[in-house]
Amino acid sequence: MNKNRREFLKVGAAAGAASLVGFPHIWSKNSSLAFAQGGEIKVGVLFSLTGTTAIIEESLNKATLMAIEEINANGGINGLKITPVVEDPASDPATFAEKARKLVLSDRCVSVFGSYTSASRKAVLPVFEKQENLFWYPTLYEGRECSKNVIYTGAVPNQQQDDFIPWLVEKFGKRWYLIGSNYIYPKEENNYCKKLLEGLGAEVIAEEYVPLGHSEFSSVINKFRSEKPNVIFSTVVGDSVVALHRQYRAAGLDPATMPMASLTTSENEVAAMGGDAAAGHFTSAPYFMVFDSPENQRFVEAYRSRWGGDKVTHFVSESSYFQIHLFKQAVAKLAASDISPLAIREAVKSEEYKAPQGLVKVEPENLHCWLRPKIGQCKADGQFEILTQSADWLEPNPYSAYPNQKCTAEGLKEV
Amino acid sequence: MDFVVSQILTGLSLSSILLLVALGLAIIYGVTGVINLAHGEFVMLGAYCAWLLQSQFGWSLLASLAVIFLLVAALGWLIEIAVIRHLYDRPLDTILATWGLGVMTQQIVRLTAGGELRYVQMPPALSGSVDILGATDSAYRLFVLAVALGLFMLTWGIYRYTSFGLKLRAITQNRAIASSFGINSARAYRLTFAYGAGIAGLAGALISPLKSVSPEMGTTYVVDAFMVVVLGGVQSLVGTLASSAVLGETSGLIAYYSNDTIAKALVLVAIVIIIRFRPQGLFAPRVRA
Structure with a gap:
């Protein structure tokens, strides 16, 4: 008993000493750790590769990785290579939150691209808001959300x-x-x-x-x-x-x-x-695979040669793809030492990109995207025939069903 | 009038799917006492066999039914030899083992066939709809109903009128005494398990043109099948038939008047109440009483 107690004290003292030495070391390391280091910039890729929604999220993962490879093959962003850190949240919202925390805190990713269901987006949201990081969400969704830490590149109801x-x-x-x-x-x-x-x-x-x-x-x-x-x-x-x-x-x-x-x-x-x-x-x-534009032709060809000739692209994989390019344009505006999630958010506001669906733009007020909706009718060969498309791009209004509420740069406002 | 007819037909269609899925489970559970949690995976494998034979070899669904029955039955046979026969009289262990088998099967299918949803083409001859007494119903659904009833009659006939069925009934009543009279109960169990698995495979193949085919599809069916068997009474084939008819018609009717969410909930509540007052199910075998 006595001996155990003495040993316990010894171990405790050693641990204390180690932590005394350790803490300043960690601190000094942390303060100098910029987001862009060693010629690379880390981003998280958070799509389920297993579980019930893996069926669709796998294609989003593929489109994301393809866009990153494209950018790196063209010299990266101002000479910086994008390094994707891929995690598999297994279609489970709790695991989504856990993996998001890991990507933000331990991998120190400057942005995370991911998630398909609203449940998983809601699960990761607190992580990004608390750590002041940036999440890029490619899926169409129900709107009624106004986060300053999410860039929404999918369509909202209106x-x-x-x-x-x-x-x-x-x-x-x-x-x-x-x-x-x-x-x-x-x-x-x-x-x-x-x-x-x-x-x-x-x-x-x-x-x-x-x-x-x-x-x-x-x-x-x-x-x-x-x-x-x-x-x-x-x-x-x-x-x-x-x-x-x-x-x-x-x-x-x-x-x-x-x-x-x-x-x-x-x-x-x-x-x-x-x-x-x-x-x-x-x-x-906003997007159909048959849409006729040079950008889309390139996108479909690249996707099929990278992942297989029988694969289809669709409107969520398209936004997974173009949001990486928006990210690239935003980062390119920043000096390497200034790169941080919030600086990227400010830089991406009003940024435009010629996506496969046509020119898109990030709305500075609510961080959703101006998109180009189309109406398609399905044919027996599994492709759509595009019947009409909106004359111009459409403004995103995440609170369209709630006319007394509006998402602004300062947050949700009652009007 | 046509509303009543179409509602009855909808209920019968629901019932036939329940019966198809539950029949194999009822046989295995009734004869060997094994609670087969991998039953849903046999259904899933049947659906995948149908998909594979159609997409790779161009077989139509109807032509491949017999092959699918034999394939899944053979797999059931092997599983009985490798795992199940060591676990008779250890109900808890069989639950764990069959559940584990189910998980492994799901993952193997996911790794080999991929995680995408699949579909099976409906036989062209049955893809139209037919008019019955003023109501319209899908020809394929009626076909599934006929097959379900046919399989039930066949199973019941084997159980009731063949010498193998007689042996089965003897084993069900008392395995030890049946064995002492020279009945090879190990073989009977093995055949039963294989037959039940084969029927489950057929069920999967038959429902595949109506539903989506995915590695996880079995999970919902195993729950439905257990509901049917528990409500109908273990060891009673007639009970399985009756309870699938009751469950199908009831949930069809409630779903018509409110919606499927309510229907599912109310049916489960009703089952809980029934087994509270009649734990042996609606049709308990008299021999055990």
Whole structure:
């Protein structure tokens, strides 16, 4: 007992001495540690490579890495190489937060690119706000968020719906059936959709949510049959969307009179459900793989030669790609010693880039992007036919369903 | 009228899928007492076999059904020899072992076939819809219903009217005494496990044109299958049939009048209440009473 106690004291004293020596050492090291060091600049890449959403996040990871490789092959940013630190958060929000903390605190990344679901974005948000770091989020999402530490390069509800909903009402009619998965994203999209429909004098005959991962739609399809809506506005996501489309087709319903209109069905989902089941339905998005522009041609060719000829690009992989280029342009404006997350945020404001979808710009007020929405109809070969595109780029308004709130550079304001 | 018919048809379609998925589980559980948590993975493997045969060899779904049954049954046979037979009479260990097998199967499929969602093309002859008494229903769903009923009759026939079925029933009542009368119970168990696995594989192949095919798809089906078996009563094939009919029709009806989220919740609550007052399930075998 006595001996143990003495040993304990000895160990304790040694540890104390070590920490006395240790602390100043760590401090001095820390103060001189700039974000750009040794000719490289570290960024985090945080997409799930395993778990339920890995299916889609893998493609975002690929687009991100490809953009980084492109920039490095062209001499980096002012001679600095971008070094990606890839972590796999395994589709789990808690792991997302843990890996984000690791990337920011221990790897000292100057920015992190990542995440697909809203749940995972909400999980990492506190890390970036507390550590004053910068997170780049490529996915379309429900809006209603105003963080000073996130650059949002995906579409918000007004950008996907402002052209889409009136177009559908005019073309197909005023009886609308809203069906979605049961979580925040479909509910917020539907909030805005209902507002637009009300303005157009259209009628919502049903608003219904199915559990996430639900795969049996026969009752829903029965209701489609008896209610006979003009448009089915679907915010069903994940593998449910495959089941919904395949069962819709098996039931013999006709997209020509009762089309499904979606904000999430991209080339990726179509590849999973088969072109025959998706044909005839509509999607609104800023980017489609068939979009005809020299930038997109380059993007698709580079993606396929890097990752395989059968791969598809879609509107989330496109924004994963162009946000790296926005990052590059922002960093290029800074001296190497000035590079920091907040300096990058200031530098990226109003920055423009010629993306595969067309010219995009970061809105300085709310850090979302001006995008170019298009309406596509799916064809049996799994690609979309672009029917219309908005005349100009559309301003992002993350609070479009809430007219008394506005996201500004100073934060959320009541107006 | 057509509404009633279409609602009954929807319920029957739900029931047929439940029956398909639960049948294999009911046989394995009823005869060998093994709680097979890897059952969903047999369903998943069946769906992947259908996808593989179609995308790689161009086989239509109908042509590949027999092959899929044999492939998944063979796998069940091997698993019985390698793992399950060492664990009879150790229910906790079988739960762990089959769960582990399930996880491994999922990951193996993910590593070999990839994590993407897949789909299986519906047989062209069945991709239309048919009118029945004024209601419209998908021809393929009716086909699945017919196959489910056919498989049930076949299984019931084997169980009831063949000498192998007689031996099975003897083993179910008392394995030791049945063995002492010269019945090779190890072989019977092995065949049962393989047959149950094969039926699960068929179920996966049959539902694959309606649902998405992914490595994780089995997890939801194993839950549904257990609900059916628990409600119907272990060791009762008729109970499995009845409870899948009841569950399918009820959840179809509730989903029509409210939505699928509520339907799922209410059905689970109802099951909890029923097994509270009738723990042996709706159809308990008389022999054990």
